[in-house]
Amino acid sequence: MKIYYKNWRLFLIFLFLFLSIAAIVSRMVYVQVEQGNFLLQKGNNQNTSERVIKFKRGSIYDKNGIPLAISITGFDLFALSGLREDDFLKIKNTLKLNDLEYKPFNKKSLIKNSLSFEEMRKIRSLRIDRLELEKTYKRHYPLGEQIAPLVGFSGRDGYGLEGLEKSYNSILTGKPLKERVLRDGARSTIQRLEVLEFGENSKDIYLTIDSNIQYIAYKYLVEAIKNNDGTGGTVIILDNSAKEVLALASYPSYNPNNPMRSIKKNRAFLESYEPGSIVKPLALAGAIEKNLIDIDTELELPIKIEVDGNIINDRKKYGQLKAYEIIKESSQVGATQISFLLGAERLIDNYKKFGFSKPVNINFPSTSFGEINSRDEISDIEIATLGYGYGLTATPFQISQAYAIFANKGTYYDFNIIKNNESQIFSEQIISESTANDILFSMRKVVEDGTGALAKLENFDVSGKTGTTEKLRDGNYKSSTYTASFIGIGPNPSNELTIFVNIDGLGSQKYSGGSVAAPLFKKISNDVFSYMGYFNK
Amino acid sequence: MELKSNNFQILFTFVLLLIFGEIMVLSSSMVRAESIYDNPFFFASRQAIFISIGFIIFCFFLLIPSDFLRKFDWLLLMLSLILLVALFFPGVGTEVNGSMRWIRFGPINIQPSEVAKFCMLIYISGYCVRRLEEISSTSGFLRPLFVLTLFASLILIQPDYGSTAILCLIVMVLLFFAGISFYQFLILITLFLILGAIAIFLEPYRLIRLLSFIDPFEDIQDSGWQLAQSLISLGQGGWFGLGLGNSIQKNLFLPEAHTDFIFAILVEELGIIGGVCLILIYVFLLISIFKVSFESFNKIRPFQGYLCFGIGFLISLQVILNIGVNIGLLPTKGLTLPFISYGGTSLLVMMSLIAIVVRINNENKFYK
Numbered sequence: 001m002k003i004y005y006k007n008w009r010l011f012l013i014f015l016f017l018f019l020s021i022a023a024i025v026s027r028m029v030y031v032q033v034e035q036g037n038f039l040l041q042k043g044n045n046q047n048t049s050e051r052v053i054k055f056k057r058g059s060i061y062d063k064n065g066i067p068l069a070i071s072i073t074g075f076d077l078f079a080l081s082g083l084r085e086d087d088f089l090k091i092k093n094t095l096k097l098n099d100l101e102y103k104p105f106n107k108k109s110l111i112k113n114s115l116s117f118e119e120m121r122k123i124r125s126l127r128i129d130r131l132e133l134e135k136t137y138k139r140h141y142p143l144g145e146q147i148a149p150l151v152g153f154s155g156r157d158g159y160g161l162e163g164l165e166k167s168y169n170s171i172l173t174g175k176p177l178k179e180r181v182l183r184d185g186a187r188s189t190i191q192r193l194e195v196l197e198f199g200e201n202s203k204d205i206y207l208t209i210d211s212n213i214q215y216i217a218y219k220y221l222v223e224a225i226k227n228n229d230g231t232g233g234t235v236i237i238l239d240n241s242a243k244e245v246l247a248l249a250s251y252p253s254y255n256p257n258n259p260m261r262s263i264k265k266n267r268a269f270l271e272s273y274e275p276g277s278i279v280k281p282l283a284l285a286g287a288i289e290k291n292l293i294d295i296d297t298e299l300e301l302p303i304k305i306e307v308d309g310n311i312i313n314d315r316k317k318y319g320q321l322k323a324y325e326i327i328k329e330s331s332q333v334g335a336t337q338i339s340f341l342l343g344a345e346r347l348i349d350n351y352k353k354f355g356f357s358k359p360v361n362i363n364f365p366s367t368s369f370g371e372i373n374s375r376d377e378i379s380d381i382e383i384a385t386l387g388y389g390y391g392l393t394a395t396p397f398q399i400s401q402a403y404a405i406f407a408n409k410g411t412y413y414d415f416n417i418i419k420n421n422e423s424q425i426f427s428e429q430i431i432s433e434s435t436a437n438d439i440l441f442s443m444r445k446v447v448e449d450g451t452g453a454l455a456k457l458e459n460f461d462v463s464g465k466t467g468t469t470e471k472l473r474d475g476n477y478k479s480s481t482y483t484a485s486f487i488g489i490g491p492n493p494s495n496e497l498t499i500f501v502n503i504d505g506l507g508s509q510k511y512s513g514g515s516v517a518a519p520l521f522k523k524i525s526n527d528v529f530s531y532m533g534y535f536n537k
Numbered sequence: 538m539e540l541k542s543n544n545f546q547i548l549f550t551f552v553l554l555l556i557f558g559e560i561m562v563l564s565s566s567m568v569r570a571e572s573i574y575d576n577p578f579f580f581a582s583r584q585a586i587f588i589s590i591g592f593i594i595f596c597f598f599l600l601i602p603s604d605f606l607r608k609f610d611w612l613l614l615m616l617s618l619i620l621l622v623a624l625f626f627p628g629v630g631t632e633v634n635g636s637m638r639w640i641r642f643g644p645i646n647i648q649p650s651e652v653a654k655f656c657m658l659i660y661i662s663g664y665c666v667r668r669l670e671e672i673s674s675t676s677g678f679l680r681p682l683f684v685l686t687l688f689a690s691l692i693l694i695q696p697d698y699g700s701t702a703i704l705c706l707i708v709m710v711l712l713f714f715a716g717i718s719f720y721q722f723l724i725l726i727t728l729f730l731i732l733g734a735i736a737i738f739l740e741p742y743r744l745i746r747l748l749s750f751i752d753p754f755e756d757i758q759d760s761g762w763q764l765a766q767s768l769i770s771l772g773q774g775g776w777f778g779l780g781l782g783n784s785i786q787k788n789l790f791l792p793e794a795h796t797d798f799i800f801a802i803l804v805e806e807l808g809i810i811g812g813v814c815l816i817l818i819y820v821f822l823l824i825s826i827f828k829v830s831f832e833s834f835n836k837i838r839p840f841q842g843y844l845c846f847g848i849g850f851l852i853s854l855q856v857i858l859n860i861g862v863n864i865g866l867l868p869t870k871g872l873t874l875p876f877i878s879y880g881g882t883s884l885l886v887m888m889s890l891i892a893i894v895v896r897i898n899n900e901n902k903f904y905k
Contacts, residue, residue, distance in 0.1 A: 005834045005842065009714055013850070017823075020857040021816060027864050028809050031771050039772020042754070042765070047785050184568070185789030 048193060051181050055202040056137055057158050058172040060151055060165070062211040063244075063419060068151050069165060071137040071158075074114035077123060079105045083130040091131075094122050105130075114138050143211060145253040146218040149266035150209070150417075152365070153256035162256075162263055164207070164417070166365045174202030206419040208244035213237055216527045218249040224503060224520040225251055228484075231505025234267045234396040235524060238415055238498040240407040240489075243425050245417045246497070247528075248397075268396045269360065271504070272370035275399055276389040277330045277451075277513070278467030278485050279351070281439045282402060283338050283387050284327060286350030288435045292341045295438040296322045301333045308381040312336050324442030328450035330466060332388050339387030340380075347386055348374045353430050354402040354412070356394050361414040361426060370394040389467060400500040403487050406443070406463075407495040410436040440489065447488070455488060455518035460529050462490030464521065466513030467502075482506040486517035488525060491534050499525050543825060544898055550822035551891050554876035555588055557815070558799075562879045565787045565802040566795035580795055580879050587881045591888040598892035603900060606893070607840045610656075610663040614684070617656035620649035621691040636871075637695045648882035650692045650700035654707070655886045657688060658851060661708055662843035665715035678721045681708065682728070689732060698736060699870035703854055705729050711847050747868040763798070766791040767863050770801035771809075778808030795879045797871055800863040812860075815877075819856050823849050829898045836904040841897045848890045 031039070060069035077095075079088070088102045095112055113136070115123070120133060139154050141147075152163015160169035177199030182190045217235040225233050237247040250267040265271070287293045298320050304313035314333050318325075326334030339347055352358065357372045370393035373382055385391045394402075405412050410431040443463030446452040452464045467485035485502040489495050501520045510516055559581065566580035573579070606613070623640060624630040630637040631646065639646040664681050685708045693701045709725050717725075737744050745760065753761030753768065770786040773779060784805045787794045794802050804812040830845035852875050859874040861867035873883045 005714075005831065009716070013710060013714060017850075017853050017857070020853075020861075021820070023866065024816065024857065024860050024864065025813060027866050028771065028804070028812060031768065031864060032775065032809055035768070036772050036775065039769050040775075043769040043773045043785065046769075047788070047790065182785070183788075185791075186572075190788060 047183055048180055049183055050196065051179055051189065053177040053179070053199065054158065055174040055176065055199065057139070057154065058174070058202040058204040060168075060172070061204060061206045062209045062214070063206060064210065065206070066211045067142055068147060068207065068209070068211065069139060069141050069153075072140050074116065074136050074138050075120040076113045076134045076136050077111045077115055078108050078132040078134065079111050080108055080130040080132055081106045083128075087126075087128045087130070090126055090128065091123065094126065095119060108132065141256040143214070144257060145255050146249070147209065147211070147214055148253045148256045148261075149250040149264055150248050150268075151207075151256070153261070163266065163365065164205070164363075167363045168205055168418070171203050171205060175200035208239070208242070208246065208416055208419055209248065210246050212531060213247040213528055214249060216531065217247040217524055218251070218253075220520055220523045220527075221249050221251050221501070221503075224501075224516070224523075228503060228510060228516050229507055230503040230516075232267060232271075233501070233503040234271065235520075236268050236396055236400040236498075236500040237524075237528065238400055238404050240404050240496050240498055243413045243415050244419075245415050248417070266364070267504075269362070269364050269367040270395065272368045272393040272395045272398075273471075273483055273504075274390050274392065274469050275394055275485060276467040276469040276483070277335070278399060278465050278487060279389040279392070280330060280335050280338075280387070281327055281406075281443060281465055282351065282354050283335065283342065283347060284323060284442070285406075285431050285435050285439050286346065286353075287338050287341050288323075288438055289350075289431045290342065290346060293323050293338065295324050295442060298322050299326065299334060299337055301326075301331060301337070303333070305333055305336060307336065307384050308379055310381045310384075312384060324438070324445055327439075327442040327465065328445040328448075330446075330451045335388040336384040339383050344374075344378045344383045344386075347383065348372050351386075351392060354405065355398050356392060356402070358398075360395070360397055360401075362397070362417055364417075367397075368395055369398060389469070396500050396502060399485075399487060400498055403465075403489060403500070404498045405430050406436045406439050407489045407498055408436075409433040440492075440495065443489065444492065451512075451514040452486065452488075452518045454514060455486060455521045455525075457490075457522060457526055457529075460490055460525070460534065461492035462488045462525060463492065463495070464488035464490075464518070466518060468512045468514075471504075480508070482508075482511035484511055484513045484516035486513050486521045488521050490525060491529055494534075496534075497525070497528065497532075499528070543828075544895055546821065546825040547829075547891065547895060547898070550818050550825070551876070553818055554822070555591075557818075558874075558877035559584055559588065560781070561799055561803050561877055562795050564782050564806065565784065565799055566879060568788050569794065572789065583881075584879050584884075587884050590881075591885050594885055595888045595892040598889050599896050599899075601896065603838075603841050603844070603893065603897050606659050606844075607663045607666070610660045613656040614660050617649065617653045618688070618691075620647065620652055621688065624649055624691075624695065636697060638697055645881060648880070650695070650697050650704075651882040651886045653688055653692065654700070654704055654851060655889065657685075657704060657708060658711075658847040658890075659844060660684065661711050662840055662847055665711065665843045666840045678712075678717065678724075681712065682724070686728065693732060693736060694739075696736065696740070697871065699858070699872040701732065701736075702870070703851070703858070703872070705732070706854055707847060707851050710850055711843060714846060715843060750862075750865055750868045753865065763792055764862075764865055764869055767798050767801040768865055770798075770805040771864065774805035774808050774811075776808050776810060778804065778806045778811055781806050796873060797859065797878065798863055799878050800860050800874055803877075804863075816856075816860070819852070819875075823853055826852070826894050829894050829901070832901050833897060836901055838897075838901065838904065841900070845894055845897055848894055851890070852887070 057071045059067055061067055083105045085102045150163055152165040154160045154165045160166040178197035179195045180193045182193055184190055221233050221235045233251050235249040239246050248268050252264045254261045254264050301318045301321055303317040304311050312332050314331050321334055351372055357370055359369050360367045373391035382391055401415055410429055410433050412428045412430045414426040440463045443465050447455050447462055447464045451466045455464050465487055469483040471481040483502055483504045484506055487500045489498050501517050503516055562584045563581035567577040570579035571577040624637050629640055631639040631641050638648055689701050689705055749756055749760040750764050753764035757765045766786055784802050786805055787802050791798050826845055826849040830842050833841035855875050859872045862869055873880050875887045
């Protein structure tokens, strides 16, 4: 028997196999030649992506390294679409989220934010698909409202929104690193392919603020505002020799840790107001510097004088007063006479030298710098009012820097708020050392037995000056609200600190710088001097 | 013409394919194994164990005379039928991705449709011999038709369309080769189409899914995903490949990278050149298998001739269909690449088939 297997049927089968293999090989070549680039492009689109790596935001510390703003690492937990209910319940039990109910997830949705490291590890160990943990940083402000108007805050995305957090944002954030990475099908990164943009690490910043002094300042400020029914206030404490701001308190404040915070402005930099009598020593300094008057020149003062039909009067008839006694008693008539001695041009020029109406050289998101009434045909009454602190505005910070000139032997300095040893501090001799000492002498008299007697300390000698401002409202000086100010320099003789305080929105009961601001100054300076370790008397 | 078949050629290509397969399983499965089992060698080590068991079974079939298989073909057929039916008893079959394909048997999973291919081959080869004279008659034709319909239906409702298609095709081609008449052949094709129509009727969405292979990028997120990823592998591989172990697509982009789509990963890593080399190795293996078949016919051993022919055609078909799916020539279905893909039952069946061919080749030497 012979089997004839070699027939047309076998030929057809082999032809089928041969054609199939030929089709396969040609198709492979076709795909490569015709679609190779397209497929490669599709592949690159899905397996590479750009990734931005942000650095942890830098911290803000006070001069002693006490944190004022820090970032705490947390993890946000997201469900991706298709997370199953049993997996969800495991998460719910692990994190004890009792009030969260399962609903089918069809897009990426937040389950819980700011998980701790430990919670994150627990979730990871569950090994659940369709979950995503995103690293986030939560900003925390340990001193809260005490320093909020200065430090400010940053948003959830780590961008500074207010205060120093905003003005030093680029240093605190650094520059994020951009890179191209290889990803797998589950979108997790396998390896870095290339760096697209090199980053720059974020840096910490150190303030010149001493948080202990800040605490003292803020505590007494709030207490005094509450006791005197004020609406707001400011305390600035300057280290005259180091040219640094030691404390800067502003009230009303807010809690920067609360996401529902409502921002309150920093009054030290932004609340420019008519300073009132507090400018009298500046005008006198100008007159002495121009040799128009000496510190003990006697002036004849009537109880009132008439200027352009306006009456300017003192509380009582002083008769003859020496120049320093005009400061001590804060005589309006005396101040008017000094203004007229100087004349409009030299008076305004003198204020400008002390930094009034000039921008403040400090890196803060926005600062105000006031203005001086200096129109061409200025009237006599306007010259007179400039002499006792009306017709010009300044911020508490400008006033503090101006007074620091007396402590620094007549030299103006830009004060720092950031520890920075590299840049040269701007300075300018404004008045002679003897003029500065003359003014300090007259200010000491203010505290000894003048308008600022309530600022007198038992253990320390200080110099000071009061100021009371009737607040301009709707273009009129209505005697409804007042701002009480006091600025002091001490302790004598080193005069290392300048301390400014003011309280705003006072009623008509108790409102003067001498009765409201001076006692606040006393409380703050007493504690601060002790804290700093000064032993004087 | 005298055909000289050569065991060395069969064994060499066969072992080469197994080693190649083990390497590719290791390379393509590491990422997925790591992500599922925390053990990158999970699949590769199991595949190595399958190969080892495979060699025991290989030796077992070397010891079995081929006529013995012919005598007990009905027994094998019954065994296979029991396995296929057992799938539908609750607690026996394991459902994966909506298909009842596996029987869990202690630590091993058996895929009855793979066993069915093996048994069907032996049965039909035997049938072709028994009815050598009457194969063209209607009554002789109806019996295998009945057995095929039964088996195909059981596999179709798992559902496993790929295996059903393969089973029908090998029976059809074997009967065609053995001398089936033209109108009977038409009946077979009609039966084929009816089964296809039933499948589409049962789950119409399958048709859409089936046709997505024409432009996989149209619906890349869903039905086109697998094939699109497979084509991207080819594109990324280029002519010479990214190098062994360097596939990007195995990083959880291409599903079934170590089973049905291992060829795409192979091309991505070794290039089109590598893919063509693999096809050439298959061609060498198949040529030597067909040589054994023809030698058996020449020595008047028709059963052995048909069986070897069937084995050769089964392997060719699996290779062609699998690669065809991988390169977007054919719609996606679950078929393994013989000797290369991960998968125990498929590997054991393929190794047994090679053992049978070697045995027949050895037996042929004693016949004039």
